[in-house]
Amino acid sequence: MAEHVILFxxxxxxxxxxxxxxxxxxxxxxTEALNTERHVVDKETTTVGLDYGELTLGPDEKVRLYGAPGQRRFAFMWDVLSQRARGLMLLVNNDAPEPLESTRRFLAQFPALVEAGAVVVGVTRTDVARAPLVHEYARAIAEWHPGRTIPVFTADPRSATHMRTLLMALIANVEAAALVSEQQQEVA
Incomplete structure (x- = not known):
């Protein structure tokens, strides 16, 4: 059975x-705890360790879903969780201050996955904040990581359909990058 470990x-x-x-x-x-930074994001709880779920894509394909905490003070968990990850689903809140800068900072935390072309970006809360637009994210990411294909989508995390679209795009990119790498090794 093929197994994909995807980090959110x-x-x-x-x-x-x-x-x-x-x-x-x-x-x-x-692993949720009371949010002590409600002045930053007004929600009752926040992830302090990890979230874990599973999804079966077919008889031969399982996806393990790992969610990392978003606060910088838990950054050590980003390293731990990214060790087994085959792909990164980066979700960015369009309603937050400086969402493009936040995107840049988070991409910089996962250089191996970015270099492998194993990243997809989902821009959330576009119903609340329309700007920046998806093409602005795509343009900025192309400037920060020239030569890398990092798809960018609007996404509603409450929608299984939206999330499955992002997940399938990510898995397709991961598998395509693996094929290219395999072919390059055969040529060399």
């Missing part, structure tokens, strides 16, 4: 826990 990362309040709950076929394991 992004700032607090971007919808990582909600996205995993939308996709998971099992009860999601969460």
């Amino acid at each position: 990362a992004g700032p607090m309040g971007a919808g990582k826990t909600t996205a995993i709950r939308s996709l998971s076929e099992i009860d999601v394991v969460s």
Whole structure:
């Protein structure tokens, strides 16, 4: 059985826990605690360790969904969780201050996944804040990471359909990058 480990990362309040709950076929394991930074994001709880869910894509394909905490003080968990990850689903809250800068900072935290072309960006809360637009994210990401294909979508983490679209785009990119790498090794 093929297994994909996908890491959900992004700032607090971007919808990582909600996205995993939308996709998971099992009860999601969460490590939530009271949010002590309600002045930053007004929500009652926040992830302090990880979220975990699972999704079966077919008889031969399972996806393990890991959600990282969004607060910088838990950045050590980003390293731990990214070790097994084959792909990164970066969720960014369009309603937060400086969402493009937040995107840049989070992409910089996962250089191996960015270099492998194993990233997709989901821009959340576009119903609340229309700007920046998706093409502005795509243009900025292309400037920060020339030569890398990082798809950018608007996404509602409450929608299993939206999240599945992002997940399938991510898995397609991961598999395409693996094929290209394999072919390059055969030529060399």
